[in-house]
Amino acid sequence: MKNARIVKDGLYEQVARMGKAVSSPKRLELIELLCQGEKTVERLARESSISMKLASAHLRELREAHLVDTRRDGKNIHYRLADSRVADFWVMLHSLAEDRLAELQVALKQIAASPEELVPSDRESLMKSARKGEVVVLDVRPVEEYLSAHLPFARSIPLEELQGRIAELPLDRPIVAYCRGPYCLLAKDAVDLLRGQGYEALHLRDGVAEWGLVSV
Amino acid sequence: MKNARIVKDGLYEQVARMGKAVSSPKRLELIELLCQGEKTVERLARESSISMKLASAHLRELREAHLVDTRRDGKNIHYRLADSRVADFWVMLHSLAEDRLAELQVALKQIAASPEELVPSDRESLMKSARKGEVVVLDVRPVEEYLSAHLPFARSIPLEELQGRIAELPLDRPIVAYCRGPYCLLAKDAVDLLRGQGYEALHLRDGVAEWGLVSV
DNA sequence: CAATCAATCCAGTAATTGTTAGAATGTACA
DNA sequence: TGTACATTCTAACAATTACTGGATTGATTG
Numbered sequence: 001m002k003n004a005r006i007v008k009d010g011l012y013e014q015v016a017r018m019g020k021a022v023s024s025p026k027r028l029e030l031i032e033l034l035c036q037g038e039k040t041v042e043r044l045a046r047e048s049s050i051s052m053k054l055a056s057a058h059l060r061e062l063r064e065a066h067l068v069d070t071r072r073d074g075k076n077i078h079y080r081l082a083d084s085r086v087a088d089f090w091v092m093l094h095s096l097a098e099d100r101l102a103e104l105q106v107a108l109k110q111i112a113a114s115p116e117e118l119v120p121s122d123r124e125s126l127m128k129s130a131r132k133g134e135v136v137v138l139d140v141r142p143v144e145e146y147l148s149a150h151l152p153f154a155r156s157i158p159l160e161e162l163q164g165r166i167a168e169l170p171l172d173r174p175i176v177a178y179c180r181g182p183y184c185l186l187a188k189d190a191v192d193l194l195r196g197q198g199y200e201a202l203h204l205r206d207g208v209a210e211w212g213l214v215s216v
Numbered sequence: 217m218k219n220a221r222i223v224k225d226g227l228y229e230q231v232a233r234m235g236k237a238v239s240s241p242k243r244l245e246l247i248e249l250l251c252q253g254e255k256t257v258e259r260l261a262r263e264s265s266i267s268m269k270l271a272s273a274h275l276r277e278l279r280e281a282h283l284v285d286t287r288r289d290g291k292n293i294h295y296r297l298a299d300s301r302v303a304d305f306w307v308m309l310h311s312l313a314e315d316r317l318a319e320l321q322v323a324l325k326q327i328a329a330s331p332e333e334l335v336p337s338d339r340e341s342l343m344k345s346a347r348k349g350e351v352v353v354l355d356v357r358p359v360e361e362y363l364s365a366h367l368p369f370a371r372s373i374p375l376e377e378l379q380g381r382i383a384e385l386p387l388d389r390p391i392v393a394y395c396r397g398p399y400c401l402l403a404k405d406a407v408d409l410l411r412g413q414g415y416e417a418l419h420l421r422d423g424v425a426e427w428g429l430v431s432v
Numbered sequence: 433c434a435a436t437c438a439a440t441c442c443a444g445t446a447a448t449t450g451t452t453a454g455a456a457t458g459t460a461c462a
Numbered sequence: 463t464g465t466a467c468a469t470t471c472t473a474a475c476a477a478t479t480a481c482t483g484g485a486t487t488g489a490t491t492g
Binding site (some may be wrong): 256257258269271272273276278290291292377 | 436437438439440441
């Protein structure tokens with residue numbers, strides 16, 4: 001049956017549409033941003049450092065792969081993940097890449113040296129400490145992202161406001177800062193800032209996507 | 217910091233290597249074949265209906281993304297998955313695609329009409345029936361694949377030998393046939409053959425990768 | 433050692449994709 | 463109604479990728 005070949009080719013071709021959607025670095029960055037919550041094209045473009053035209057083109061690809069949906073609100077178009085499984089997929093993709101690619105492991109060290117990052121196995125104990133108030137879990141992303149989803153017990157102080165609001169934080173307990181995930185530099189900057197001011201600050205690698213908390 | 221942009225770009229670039237590896241239909245088919253066990257280039261090429269040159273080129277991409285490993289044995293080079301997480305990734309990718317892409321759902325109906333396929337929730341009850349011997353679970357893949365990994369209680373009769381060995385199967389109990397996964401046509405053909413000879417035959421969609429049984 | 437076989441490497445072409453610039457759409461607001 | 467703004471669409475070009483044919487490597491076999 002030559003026909004069987006044609007059927008099979010069609011099936012893999014469809015699955016490959018997903019693969020193609022995640023084969024571009026910029027599209028991955030857009031997906032990670034969308035894991036933090038709904039955003040307009042303009043915001044997505046700005047936060048991923050590309051032009052709006054290019055962002056629009058990439059978002060079109062993602063939409064055609066049905067990985068994202070859009071919603072119009074006045075002049076703006078808001079993009080969001082089509083399904084929370086897309087966030088799970090992003091997490092699996094990047095964690096597989098971190099497992100398999102030595103180059104990526106090396107590059108990640110530039111963001112957070114091993115001793116200062118908490119490993120995933122610390123999750124329960126971190127939450128226990130946070131519940132008891134022994135540590136402060138700090139969300140340094142823009143406030144809209146915090147409102148969309150955040151870690152349990154987390155407090156929101158966006159990095160941009162941190163310098164001005166630093167007095168809100170206690171000096172006698174460790175501050176555990178997190179942001180969008182392992183490739184986001186906000187938490188690193190926050191930790192550097194806090195340490196410079198005498199705080200005991202730690203950098204949590206994972207964000208809401210890695211914790212499985214993304215809401216759509 | 218412009219430097220931050222460069223670091224981030226590098227990180228997403230690395231993750232995108234994984235995406236690029238799974239952005240081609242043929243590479244996906246090769247991955248699925250490798251989920252069934254180690255294979256030579258020649259076998260991979262034949263089973264995916266492409267030339268050895270092209271198979272070699274695609275396998276090179278997969279190897280450079282560290283998704284597969286190779287082993288030399290005399291004149292032959294055997295490829296295998298680098299990690300069983302690669303199989304999990306393949307399963308997640310295709311099941312996400314099945315969720316999100318209506319076209320794929322439609323195309324899948326050509327292989328197995330809804331009533332004759334067993335859904336994943338039937339797993340435990342299927343295994344219970346298989347243990348008691350109320351149904352026969354039949355692996356119709358080539359025997360090497362069966363030897364590499366197979367479903368619990370499964371019996372091996374490769375599709376090619378099924379016609380000649382059909383008498384080994386009981387007529388008084390349902391036969392549940394499976395093959396490489398949802399995109400493989402072996403089980404469908406087996407079911408058609410069995411039904412034509414008066415057997416009660418069912419087509420199980422999932423293969424060893426979907427059951428999480430892949431060994432590397 | 434020559435011959436054979438499996439697999440890869442290399443070069444070239446056709447097709448696809450990323451990116452940018454310019455025109456067009458659709459909504460809000462004066 | 464006209465203007466401003468966010469976004470998309472179209473067209474174009476450069477860069478990348480898929481595939482093919484011919485030459486090459488490495489291992490086996492006579």
